[in-house]
Amino acid sequence: MSGWLERTAAGIAGSVERAVFTEEHARGPGWLQRVDPRAKLGMFLVAVLAAGFLTSLPALLALYAVVLAAARASRTPFGLFVPRVWAGIPLFAGIVVVPSLLLGRPPYLFSQRLGPLTLALSIPAAAAALVFVARVGVSVSLAALLVLTTPWADLLRSLHAVRVPPVFVLVLSMTYRYVFLLLHTLSGMLEARRSRVVAPTGGREQRAWIAGGVAVLMNRSFQLGSDVYAAMLARGFTGEVRIHRRLSMRGADWLALAGTAAVGAAAVAAGRLLA
Amino acid sequence: MHIPDGYLSPLFSVGSGAVTVPAWSIAAARLRRSLRGRSVPLLALLSAFSFALMLVSFPVPGGTSAHAVGGTLIAIAVGPWAAVVGVSVALVLQALFLGDGGVLAIPVNCLNLAVVLPLLGFAMYRLAGGSRPDRRRRLWAAGASAYVGITAAALAVGVELGLQPLLFRAGAQPVYAPYTIGQAVPVMLVSHALGASFVEAAVTVLGLVYLERLGVRPFTMRDPSP
Numbered sequence: 001m002s003g004w005l006e007r008t009a010a011g012i013a014g015s016v017e018r019a020v021f022t023e024e025h026a027r028g029p030g031w032l033q034r035v036d037p038r039a040k041l042g043m044f045l046v047a048v049l050a051a052g053f054l055t056s057l058p059a060l061l062a063l064y065a066v067v068l069a070a071a072r073a074s075r076t077p078f079g080l081f082v083p084r085v086w087a088g089i090p091l092f093a094g095i096v097v098v099p100s101l102l103l104g105r106p107p108y109l110f111s112q113r114l115g116p117l118t119l120a121l122s123i124p125a126a127a128a129a130l131v132f133v134a135r136v137g138v139s140v141s142l143a144a145l146l147v148l149t150t151p152w153a154d155l156l157r158s159l160h161a162v163r164v165p166p167v168f169v170l171v172l173s174m175t176y177r178y179v180f181l182l183l184h185t186l187s188g189m190l191e192a193r194r195s196r197v198v199a200p201t202g203g204r205e206q207r208a209w210i211a212g213g214v215a216v217l218m219n220r221s222f223q224l225g226s227d228v229y230a231a232m233l234a235r236g237f238t239g240e241v242r243i244h245r246r247l248s249m250r251g252a253d254w255l256a257l258a259g260t261a262a263v264g265a266a267a268v269a270a271g272r273l274l275a
Numbered sequence: 276m277h278i279p280d281g282y283l284s285p286l287f288s289v290g291s292g293a294v295t296v297p298a299w300s301i302a303a304a305r306l307r308r309s310l311r312g313r314s315v316p317l318l319a320l321l322s323a324f325s326f327a328l329m330l331v332s333f334p335v336p337g338g339t340s341a342h343a344v345g346g347t348l349i350a351i352a353v354g355p356w357a358a359v360v361g362v363s364v365a366l367v368l369q370a371l372f373l374g375d376g377g378v379l380a381i382p383v384n385c386l387n388l389a390v391v392l393p394l395l396g397f398a399m400y401r402l403a404g405g406s407r408p409d410r411r412r413r414l415w416a417a418g419a420s421a422y423v424g425i426t427a428a429a430l431a432v433g434v435e436l437g438l439q440p441l442l443f444r445a446g447a448q449p450v451y452a453p454y455t456i457g458q459a460v461p462v463m464l465v466s467h468a469l470g471a472s473f474v475e476a477a478v479t480v481l482g483l484v485y486l487e488r489l490g491v492r493p494f495t496m497r498d499p500s501p
């Protein structure tokens with residue numbers, strides 16, 4: 001088995017593995033792990049808003065340095081955190097903006113004539129592309145840090161606390177559990193195929209296989225859903241969502257939130273001065 | 276089709292909540308009245324299925340790949356407003372756990388994939404005869420409406436990306452996504468109309484065939500009273 005099926009299988013296995021590590025790390029010792037999840041959600045929103053408004057590369061790099069410091073204080077291993085973030089969405093963003101480098105205005109870094117076409121790398125476009133990729137990287141880093149330092153149950157509680165409708169919280173909670181079950185099932189199906197296919201297969205055969213696999217996955221999933229519903233009824237489920245643990249903000253949580261707002265405002269102000 | 280953080284202005288991302296948040300509120304209110312019992316785990320399951328679908332990329336002719344969403348399938352199976360909730364939940368989980376789609380961009384991603392796609396897909400399904408007892412007609416309607424739904428969502432993404440250099444510039448340079456409407460819209464439309472939209476149609480039809488075999492009647496064929 002080669003090509004996209006193998007990449008898909010590796011991607012799914014990686015997702016499950018990352019999720020398990022994430023939940024373990026979110027319960028570990030560290031600064032952000034001790035902050036109230038609602039304060040963390042507020043800190044994240046303020047910081048990612050600030051990153052979104054920045055147009056200055058030095059200001060973005062300074063904000064990223066603060067993110068790295070927060071990650072260090074939360075005992076997040078850089079060897080996992082930095083490559084996990086930058087090898088994904090930001091790298092793809094860099095690839096997406098490459099054509100725009102050739103569509104920008106002068107001055108040009110170089111200019112090369114190719115028959116009727118002239119390829120010219122625009123310096124202003126390159127600078128704008130660097131800012132774009134840096135902004136995407138900082139935003140994704142913030143999201144990764146939030147998830148790495150917050151247990152899933154606490155994230156749900158913080159959503160409930162900010163008045164997200166209970167039906168969303170209930171479906172989110174159940175979907176989270178089902179996702180891992182489906183990923184595990186899909187990973188097993190892909191692994192079973194890989195162990196039985198000894199020759200390369202074409203795109204047509206792979207598409208036919210995945211179409212059948214999707215149907216089998218739905219079948220198994222529906223059986224699971226029926227079993228879960230029966231178990232919920234047996235345990236007294238009446239459709240009402242109840243949250244057991246009550247959250248309370250400490251002085252340190254308010255301080256962290258205020259500090260993040262101050263850093264975000266300072267970054268935006270510095271960005272405007274430097275731009 | 277997921278838009279990461281940094282591609283759109285925060286004003287644009289958050290501003291799209293002016294459409295998405297009311298849609299969520301309407302969906303939550305409708306589901307409070309109508310979603311009960313077995314529908315709850317079924318919706319969560321379909322939401323997880325949508326999540327898994329968006330992970331699996333299909334190779335399409337030309338060397339690129341595409342993925343389905345399942346929004347129209349969920350809308351036909353458990354109702355359009357349930358699909359708004361189900362796909363929104365899948366997108367939130369993808370943003371938080373996979374970084375696929377920004378967290379600040381959740382309102383705009385949900386607007387495209389959880390509001391436009393399933394609501395338009397369901398409306399097209401009803402118009403194309405999805406309520407009729409003729410099974411073949413229903414399946415054709417499902418496939419065609421899924422195709423239209425995801426293509427419309429792709430068009431919305433292209434327009435949103437293309438508006439960025441028009442609305443937000445630092446001097447002569449775009450601040451966010453750098454491609455104009457004339458560049459972004461054709462790319463999104465061609466890649467979906469000739470690829471991902473067919474995948475979405477096929478997944479929707481296959482999904483409905485299996486749901487009907489398992490005894491789940493489409494939403495349009497159930498008693499509408501709560």
